[in-house]
Amino acid sequence: MSEDKVSPTPDGFVIRDNWSDLRQFRPMPDIDFERLDRYRKGRLRAAMRKADVAMCVLVSPITIRYAVDYNSYPLFQSHIPVTYLFLPLDGPITLHQGTVGHRSSADRSRTGRPMSFFEGGNELAEGARLFADDIVGFLSEIGATNRKVAVEYVNPSLTQALLQRGLEVIDAVDIVEGARVIKSEDEIACMRWACAVAEHGIARMQEAMGPGVTEAQLWGILNYTNLANHGGWHEGRMLASGPRINPWLQEATQRVIEPGDLIGFDTDMVGPFGYFCDISRTFYYGKERPTPRQRQLYRYAYDELQTNIKLIRPGVSMRDLQESAWPVPEEFRAQAYSCLIHGVGMCDEYPQVKPSFHGPVAYDATLEAGMVICVESYIGAVGERDGVKLEEQLLVTFDGYELMSNYAFDERLLD
Template sequence: MDTQRFGRHRKIMPFEPGSIEALREASREKAASLNQHVLGYGATAEAEWAAAGIAAPNLPVMRKYRLDRIRAELKRRDYAGALLYDPVNIRYATDSTNMQLWVAHNPTRHCFVATEGPVVLFDYFSCEHLSDHSGVVDEVRPAVSWMYLYSGELTDEKVRRWGAGIAELVAEFGGNRRIAVDHINPEGVEELARRRISVGNGEAVMENARLIKSSDEILAMRRSIVACEAAMGEMEAALKPGISENELWAELHRGNIARGGEWIETRLLSSGPRTNPWFQECSARVIENGDLVAFDTDLIGPYGFCADLSRTWLCGDKQPSNEQRDLFRIATDQIAHNTDLMRPGTSFRDLVERSAVPPGDCFPTRYGVLYHGVGLADEYPTLPHASDWTADTPDGVLEPGMVLCVESYIGRLGGREGVKIEEQILITGTGNEKLSAYPLDERLL
């Protein structure tokens, strides 16, 4: 595809010195040169990656790989293009970011990826410079946002203006009038239908595109995990009796942000009696000597990659109880057994059928899944326990380049404490490789 024919926002002729256009272009060029993705991740992260021996990913090659994956899916499903609102999907398609958490619930930024044509990013006001680094965005247009915050009772009028822009792209670059959309409110579907544009499942397109990681994506993920585990080390060093769960959790956030990470998706850290059952969000509870402290990072780190790891630590200098050791042993044995099963060519159903499960008194409090995909966030597939498999659970096959997390939560029904462990695993051509390396608490082994 000749992308040079696209890109209305590119400067195509010199401006008069001192003109408004020249000043705008200079301002944009300055802002683009100072973009966070251009400046990089800083000395701390780079030193840790060098010590770990992890080379830098080739980002231009990675970005092209991703666009090729998206377009292959669009062609396979006979779509003219994809309209993306999910900021994670926009990151995958453009490797650009803008207020990621805010736009996740305020749909003011979207992207159109033509199957045979340009990538057009509809960005927030005066944000054209935020994607200049990517090399894959052909054009930037101002986004027309029709959420109630902006449009009030005039939503229908604003939707029509938004729809005109999408219809223009479909008419110019679409071989048909079918597009895939990941997230959209009913008014948008109705407006596109009025313009004879049908809407299909964009999540299916994007999840399948994101499923197989390139070698550069794996390098970026390795770097994100190294940054996450360095922050985990700082958090463990801060774990002393008398610290609150919230104060401890803040250490992981600080370490992630200091290394150029982006956000943490949950608040899953708990201690002592709050570790059973799982899914208590971290609180002001003061952690006591001898408590178990369990957490799940759910961390979006450098390069936008997720590092999704769980550990359980013993706080203080008390010896662990027999019950704490027993719970920990059951969890580590389950993780080891289930990781060994993760091999290319294994079907999802066969994998869960052969997986180890918690014993009877821990089964009612089991974690909701045994495995789930991971990339820029938690991704397809999600594999439940065999007993939870239903007629509408999708099957598939493990393939090289897939990355999955293997999970275990062990807590007795009605018990005081529980143990959470999770590892991040790459499916290779011959088996698997554990990408996560943070050591387990030896006192509990």
């Protein structure tokens, strides 16, 4: 069965779906999940050792998945935290309040304390006191004399309770972000598969552009493809067309695609195995030739992308990247994309480099082999109808870079 010739059957888009599962057309990569798990725990504990902390308290669903491969109701957890993880430098990794039936690689599971108003209501202060007791008891159990604890995204009442027990509390965010920045061979394989799934969906989106099709319907094809391949969610519904493509960051609506429209999208996709695919393309819809201005905008965005990609190599500093970046013409600066590059892994990650006209680089760091980054461009002038969004995802290698995204650009707009 040829991937190019398969399309949704007219009498059953889902029930008789013969196209969405990418495994029909190409083998999944060979991923050693036990090795992947050991690598991620090792990275976290090495970062903890460097920060001289006894333990981390992890709350973000993405960080918990990175640490112990636990993935239950992640979007719910992101705004109503219920589950949390005790990750000690030495000792048993303990998952609290885990959902029954969902596996993890934690050493053990225990009940937990309320961490949100939804769970604790007016008893949050008492829950925080008991939570602090749990931390002190855990440190005693593992024989830790170090009283320094790193905590991720929690209520001030929890931090206050820990301080009242004589513990030193620091942010865990920089520890986990630093741990996640260098990807293993297995992580890279996961990300390649996520990109392949996204591009499988993009191809169907492009085929589906036609009379009467809405932005939301197009976006739904990408979302469905991700779910059909056991992927997660999209950080936003970043698809806009016609007059809604400028300015950027407008999410998909029920607007019907019209001839002559530019259609731009950004996948922002948590794909299979929890790894991200973050690429953007802009297509032209219609039988007539794109306008000279549409082609000019596309060429600008394409040139920005290609120029900045060529800067990517290990050892280059974030400040050098900013200073050497493609010079965005003045007319596009007010609506230029918020960053030139950013890291990516299980979501958008450190580092991030903004264009110089958006401010200085926030940290003194360099690119390293094993990072995965995205290079971005948005070109659209204030008050105009059209704009162009493009983005590539790539791996920083020992001698430069390797593209992870391979979807073709629109040749009619590059003409």
